[in-house]
Amino acid sequence: MICAKLQVIRQQIAEAAGRSGRNPDDVRLLAVSKRQGLEKIREAFQCGQLLFGENYLQEARDKIARLDPAISWHFIGHLQSNKAKTAVELFQMVETVDRLKIAQALDNHAAALGRCLDILIQVNIGREKQKSGVEPQHAGQLIQEVGKLTHLRVRGLMAMPPYAASPEESRPYFKALKNLAGQFTAAGLFSPDSPVELSMGMSGDFIVAVEEGATLVRVGTALFGERAG
């Protein structure tokens, strides 16, 4: 069941990449497994899915301890600085850095563990009051400041557009995030060593996100079904 869904989603990603003249290999699928059981994650893993995303640290810790160490994990939830140590221990990438204080906490703990942590800057691309993310007009400055921290690598941008009833409504926000990344690249804010990551698109709109340049799509319910609780 999950294998079949994975195949369909991968095919949809490949086709969307093709439509926009992109290499499908430049788009990674992040399987969002929050509030999904271990059996579903194992099933996806057995079908070749190696990259998963979690939102809650305690839940992630319990799951990661029980699952194959070959799996890579991205943190996509709201992070508090007093939980930064756990996040550094568990995750290969933290996609939701939206203020300097969090970045400094992650940097400290990464330094203590003698490693370098990949992060994305979460941008509040729709400028919504209730949403996390740095405002687009302040994102450049944040990247500059975070860029000085020696145990973090700013790999790109992440965003969650306003809730939309149809995927086309998300398209302008995906374009805006891509434009922002382009400006920052032109300004030399991203390392030229690796392609800039754009984490955008969820179950409802990942196809449009790939058409607009996503390098990471975060898909939960379309792969695993409805979440528990």
Ligand SMILES: *Cc1c(COP(=O)(O)O)cnc(C)c1O
């Ligand atoms: C839960 C979540 C997702 C996945 O949402 P679906 O609609 O289930 O695909 C993606 N990104 C973030 C940040 C999330 O919290």
